[in-house]
Amino acid sequence: MEKVQNYAWPITAVSKEDYTVILDCVRENKEKFEGKQILIFGAGIRGAEFSVVLEGEGYTNIVFTDNNKEKWGGVIDGYPIISVEEALNRRENVVYMISVEEGDSIRDQLLNAGLEENKDFYYPKADLYERFTEEFRRPMKDEILVMGDCMFEVISFYDKNKDSLSEIMQQQLGYENVKLLTMHGMGMPSFYHVLKGQLNCGYKPSVFVVMLNFETLTGKQHLLPRSQHTKLARMVSETAPDPDEELKRYAELTEERVKNVQAEFFTTNNMSSAKMSNNSKGKISDSASKVFFKLNYMYKLDTEMESIQYLREVLRMAKEKDFQVLPFVPPVNYQRGEELFGSAFEQAYSHNLTALTEVVEEEGFHLLDLSHICTRELFAHASTPDETTNYEGRTLVAKKICEELCRMEKNV
Amino acid sequence: MNEIKQFIIEKLEEASGIDGVKEESLLFEEEILDSLSILYLVGEVEEQYGIQIPLEDVIEDNFCTVNHIALYLKNRM
Numbered sequence A: 001m002e003k004v005q006n007y008a009w010p011i012t013a014v015s016k017e018d019y020t021v022i023l024d025c026v027r028e029n030k031e032k033f034e035g036k037q038i039l040i041f042g043a044g045i046r047g048a049e050f051s052v053v054l055e056g057e058g059y060t061n062i063v064f065t066d067n068n069k070e071k072w073g074g075v076i077d078g079y080p081i082i083s084v085e086e087a088l089n090r091r092e093n094v095v096y097m098i099s100v101e102e103g104d105s106i107r108d109q110l111l112n113a114g115l116e117e118n119k120d121f122y123y124p125k126a127d128l129y130e131r132f133t134e135e136f137r138r139p140m141k142d143e144i145l146v147m148g149d150c151m152f153e154v155i156s157f158y159d160k161n162k163d164s165l166s167e168i169m170q171q172q173l174g175y176e177n178v179k180l181l182t183m184h185g186m187g188m189p190s191f192y193h194v195l196k197g198q199l200n201c202g203y204k205p206s207v208f209v210v211m212l213n214f215e216t217l218t219g220k221q222h223l224l225p226r227s228q229h230t231k232l233a234r235m236v237s238e239t240a241p242d243p244d245e246e247l248k249r250y251a252e253l254t255e256e257r258v259k260n261v262q263a264e265f266f267t268t269n270n271m272s273s274a275k276m277s278n279n280s281k282g283k284i285s286d287s288a289s290k291v292f293f294k295l296n297y298m299y300k301l302d303t304e305m306e307s308i309q310y311l312r313e314v315l316r317m318a319k320e321k322d323f324q325v326l327p328f329v330p331p332v333n334y335q336r337g338e339e340l341f342g343s344a345f346e347q348a349y350s351h352n353l354t355a356l357t358e359v360v361e362e363e364g365f366h367l368l369d370l371s372h373i374c375t376r377e378l379f380a381h382a383s384t385p386d387e388t389t390n391y392e393g394r395t396l397v398a399k400k401i402c403e404e405l406c407r408m409e410k411n412v
Numbered sequence B: 001m002n003e004i005k006q007f008i009i010e011k012l013e014e015a016s017g018i019d020g021v022k023e024e025s026l027l028f029e030e031e032i033l034d035s036l037s038i039l040y041l042v043g044e045v046e047e048q049y050g051i052q053i054p055l056e057d058v059i060e061d062n063f064c065t066v067n068h069i070a071l072y073l074k075n076r077m
Helices: A016-028 A045-056 A084-089 A104-112 A128-137 A165-173 A188-200 A230-239 A245-260 A286-298 A306-321 A334-341 A343-362 A391-411 B002-016 B035-049 B066-076
Strands: A013-015 A037-041 A062-065 A079-082 A094-098 A144-148 A154-156 A178-182 A207-211 A324-329
Touching: A013 A016, A013 A045, A016 A045, A016 A154, A037 A045, A045 A062, A062 A084, A094 A104, A128 A178, A128 A188, A128 A230, A144 A165, A144 A188, A154 A391, A165 A178, A165 A391, A188 A230, A188 A245, A188 A306, A207 A306, A207 A391, A230 A245, A286 A334, A286 A343, A286 B002, A286 B035, A306 A324, A306 A343, A324 A343, A324 A391, A334 A343, B002 B035, B002 B066, B035 B066
Parallel strands: A037 A062, A037 A094, A062 A079, A144 A178, A144 A207, A207 A324
Antiparallel strands: A013 A154
16 A cells, blocks of 8 residues: 655744734634634645644644645645645635745635635735844844744643743843744744845844854755745835845845755654644654764754854954844754763864854853753654753743843843 | 666665565655655765755655655765
8 A cells, every 4th residue: 555645743842923814714703613624725844834833723624735746646744735636626615725925826726716815715814024124123222132933832732821032021121121033943044134125224232142052053954945034035125214235135145045945845754643632742853863962952953054153253243343242052952962972962062162162252252052951752743853842841041041041141 | 777776776765664666666656755855865865975965955856766866966975
């Protein structure tokens, strides 16, 4: 019997924004969803997130479709992926949801098929780029500027308290005292350009808190199209009061990378997806975990690579413009790493951490190392292969960053 | 060349969880290779052989079979 390809992603967490917009969409339009088959357009990571949120609301009559015909005939954790033609032919008792983040072309596809938005289909959008740009524009004077990736926005599906790390930090520091410019997949090149954009707008922070995620400092994941955010780079460059040529050039570079890098289809053969039920296992298979851990942490850090050069530029800019920097390394599920690789994990990880620390200290700054503050119980799942923590873990991270900020203030 | 092929096969089997990958296996059609495992393979090869593989070279033409990958790597070494 031919093996059915499961395209599910091992989801134990979701961005707070996505979770909120999906939930709001379903709850506010309950009468449109009840008793219907829900047809999710987009059988990728975000599509899988949709299915988990829907299941949590009691919806299990779920089908997927996707413009990538390679996925037709596959499943996402048992939910079939059908062809677009079949999907659009199923009008009776079906409500469609667009799960693709930048899904305007799919919206057009459904409109052209004669479907009506907010009646036959829904397009819940977190408007991440718009929110980021709005926050970019918010005037700042001597506040704390925080930049990082999705770690600041994701919550665990198991969390009772669904405050994101961003929200916890705003609670602890005060909304008026902190500016958070965070985006999934973002790395040091983007941090540099956005920080420079802020300075060009006349917004100088008192402290720049920046996340140094090994996933974006080693290997090649940061070069993938999903990490480029070309549209965001353009939106931010157009926001600056004077034309920001360097940022425009960076946006063009990201566009080139999106065009030239073809390795971007996320399908895997032996992942398992977490569900929201109490009996869920959610364990990511050992073979898949090993791939993640190697990609995220264990390839040798090259201190000549682009991301490290940008880090140096950020630190030099801070010295030149006279503001403080708090670079920090997020928690790593070291117990899972040791379980998979034995002492080889810590050896590889320590090597990279030492190299990164040396770079930061050479430029005259101190690296806050949060690598080992979280035991596996504080991650989104015990087998989480990245820095995604649960509420208790996020609270601990926020506490450590705030403690360091206090210490830095006392030393000024 | 054989040693390179054996190394590639070992890493593909590690990443995919699939045993019995052959030199002529069609890595995309047979769903042995995807973008994550490609990055893993690239990382492992770079580490093992001390070479750099530009991501622009990670295309189906170069990575469609073990034989193609081995030939690509041999030309880069």
